[in-house]
Amino acid sequence: MAKDKTSWRKPIKATKEMGRIMAEYFYELNDASKSRRRKIAWCTSVGPAEILRAMGFLVHFPENHGAMLGASRMATDMIPVANARGYSPDICSYLTADVGAYLKGVTPLSKAYPGIDEVPKPDVLVFNTNQCRDVQDWFAWYAKEFGVPIVGIHTHRGIVDVTEVHVPSIAGQMEALIPPLEEISGHKFDMQELKRVVGLSRKCSDLWQEVLFTAASVPSPLTFFDGTIHMGPAVVLRGTQQAIDYYELLLAELKERIANGVAAVEGERFRLYWEGMPVWGRLSAHAKLFSGLRANVLASTYCNSWIFKDFDPDDPFMSMAKAYTELFIVRADDAKEKYIEEMLEFFKVDGIIYHDAKTCPYNTNCRYGMPQRLEQKTGIPSLIINGDLNDLRMISDEQTQTNVEAFIEQLEERK
Amino acid sequence: MGDRAPAYIGVDVGSSRTKLAVFDAAKQLLGWHVRKSGTDFAATADACLQAGLQMAGRTAGDIVYTVSTGYGRKNVRFADETRTEIGCHAKGCYYYFPMAVSIIDIGGQDNKIIKIDDRGQRISFKMNRKCAAGTGAFLEEMSARLDIPLEDMDGLARKSTDMVKLGSFCTVFSGTEVLENIRRGKQVSDIVKGLFFSVIKRVMEMDSLTERVVMTGGVVANNRYLVQMAEESIGRKILVPEHPQLTGAIGAALYALEISET
Numbered sequence A: 001m002a003k004d005k006t007s008w009r010k011p012i013k014a015t016k017e018m019g020r021i022m023a024e025y026f027y028e029l030n031d032a033s034k035s036r037r038r039k040i041a042w043c044t045s046v047g048p049a050e051i052l053r054a055m056g057f058l059v060h061f062p063e064n065h066g067a068m069l070g071a072s073r074m075a076t077d078m079i080p081v082a083n084a085r086g087y088s089p090d091i092c093s094y095l096t097a098d099v100g101a102y103l104k105g106v107t108p109l110s111k112a113y114p115g116i117d118e119v120p121k122p123d124v125l126v127f128n129t130n131q132c133r134d135v136q137d138w139f140a141w142y143a144k145e146f147g148v149p150i151v152g153i154h155t156h157r158g159i160v161d162v163t164e165v166h167v168p169s170i171a172g173q174m175e176a177l178i179p180p181l182e183e184i185s186g187h188k189f190d191m192q193e194l195k196r197v198v199g200l201s202r203k204c205s206d207l208w209q210e211v212l213f214t215a216a217s218v219p220s221p222l223t224f225f226d227g228t229i230h231m232g233p234a235v236v237l238r239g240t241q242q243a244i245d246y247y248e249l250l251l252a253e254l255k256e257r258i259a260n261g262v263a264a265v266e267g268e269r270f271r272l273y274w275e276g277m278p279v280w281g282r283l284s285a286h287a288k289l290f291s292g293l294r295a296n297v298l299a300s301t302y303c304n305s306w307i308f309k310d311f312d313p314d315d316p317f318m319s320m321a322k323a324y325t326e327l328f329i330v331r332a333d334d335a336k337e338k339y340i341e342e343m344l345e346f347f348k349v350d351g352i353i354y355h356d357a358k359t360c361p362y363n364t365n366c367r368y369g370m371p372q373r374l375e376q377k378t379g380i381p382s383l384i385i386n387g388d389l390n391d392l393r394m395i396s397d398e399q400t401q402t403n404v405e406a407f408i409e410q411l412e413e414r415k
Numbered sequence B: 001m002g003d004r005a006p007a008y009i010g011v012d013v014g015s016s017r018t019k020l021a022v023f024d025a026a027k028q029l030l031g032w033h034v035r036k037s038g039t040d041f042a043a044t045a046d047a048c049l050q051a052g053l054q055m056a057g058r059t060a061g062d063i064v065y066t067v068s069t070g071y072g073r074k075n076v077r078f079a080d081e082t083r084t085e086i087g088c089h090a091k092g093c094y095y096y097f098p099m100a101v102s103i104i105d106i107g108g109q110d111n112k113i114i115k116i117d118d119r120g121q122r123i124s125f126k127m128n129r130k131c132a133a134g135t136g137a138f139l140e141e142m143s144a145r146l147d148i149p150l151e152d153m154d155g156l157a158r159k160s161t162d163m164v165k166l167g168s169f170c171t172v173f174s175g176t177e178v179l180e181n182i183r184r185g186k187q188v189s190d191i192v193k194g195l196f197f198s199v200i201k202r203v204m205e206m207d208s209l210t211e212r213v214v215m216t217g218g219v220v221a222n223n224r225y226l227v228q229m230a231e232e233s234i235g236r237k238i239l240v241p242e243h244p245q246l247t248g249a250i251g252a253a254l255y256a257l258e259i260s261e262t
């Protein structure tokens, strides 16, 4: 196969600005943690961040920290520390890497942001089990460690259609968080402020969707690997103006690429969909592997997970409840398959890569026959790669490479 | 090229053995060679080339194009291009059996199931996951544990009258199961057949099979009883090419021929 190892995805100019706002975010948290001048809440990545912001908390997202441990390839050395404390190598490797790093007294933040030597200390831990059970166990460990309260939302899982039965119960749980959070924050809950924050989150989400959907252009101006980096603000800064400003900037750059016919992967021959989590410690290796084969992995369920179409500032609790339950990860395979099918068509996809992540069954969708069903229905072939989000002990680079090359050869034969 | 007799080379550098095939322009297999891959893949491939050319009655000057494949495909100094072993196995199989088939390849380090349609195009493929259970490496490990030469395993398995059942997924756990059976006084032939059967089981659970099935790979070449056991397991005949171990190298040589024709 004609392979050009020199080809590479095009760098995005806006990245510098993202670096700036992310640095601001982390330093603000660090200052608050040191001075104790502002309260800090830890929140799950698709948890009720809007409520926390509206109540004046600064918000830290342990999953974001977990991903940083993965991307910096520190995770594999941290995980065994948590394993030795009884947290199995088979459970969430964000959890084990994060707890392991805490126990070792290290953080990737120090390297990225000089002067920060630890994660910000929480005043409260807030989870939503919409994504998995692991987050609750993870936060519970820290609640004990720091001696701070833990509160959470218990979401229904495996839902086909989100209905009246589900939404009010989740909204009720969200409202029930208010009294304890008022006590911890020392702030009275202000409905107007929540509406404002939900409005900002909605705007951020709409822009993030626009950014991701630029990948439907042929050639695509964006790759999935770019998406995993640029989703930072949508995760940790949604509900703020900075996130909105940033995505406007990024969107303008991508639109300019489209107008000029600029491809993220030069000579794009194949368009692929990524189903599952990224392998954080192999982001650039995977980006190179695919772009070297002139294949662009350009869309994913994962990056799309921070699109919350239902946020409505006029009805914040019910709409947040709906948005955080409509998510892909919360749903049954019927709903998931319908969604992926739509995405395959929208992004004009030639093939699907499923990542079977050893330690995250929740973001792994190839274990119950989905690839076979979707392939039968759409005729679009797929490949499963075995790996993990953070634990590099679960990875064989050689196998991944051979599988990906063979898959591209297979697509070539079909053209 | 003048009056030179063109030669097309395919070389498959596997984790355990390196295989080389020499073809002419009429798609005839002229020569081949197999040797242990060892630790210096490049040198092994060079040595295979020498031997293969000699058998084919060709010289290095006759080579038109070379495609390398397999685990060490990028280490072959004289290759013009690389292809994955998945593609090469499919092509090599289709050369012998031009029809829609499922190919079961049992290699030194990994197993594959590749499905091709009646035009020889790949429909899907699966490689085994990380563990070596069910691969050639597994049988090698067990032959060392039982202190039986690898080449005696096939004959022993055929003598079995009461096969031992081994249940584990894992090579290490299977080893423990084997020890347990030795302790219980089981016949070695029954244990070896149990090992063979576990290889078959590991492969069969990788993917479903279509009507026609082909088996390839070095493990199959050296342990033909595996084919018989697989036939018993699926209840139908299995096709085996003339040189099961060379399938990948043959496919690579056919790619070399195809590429140089376009």
Ligand code: SF4
Binding pocket: A063, A092, A093, A094, A095, A131, A132, A133, A134, A135, A359, A360, A361, A362, A363, A389
């Ligand atoms: S969804 Fe998966 S990766 Fe995310 S916190 Fe839960 S188990 Fe970990």
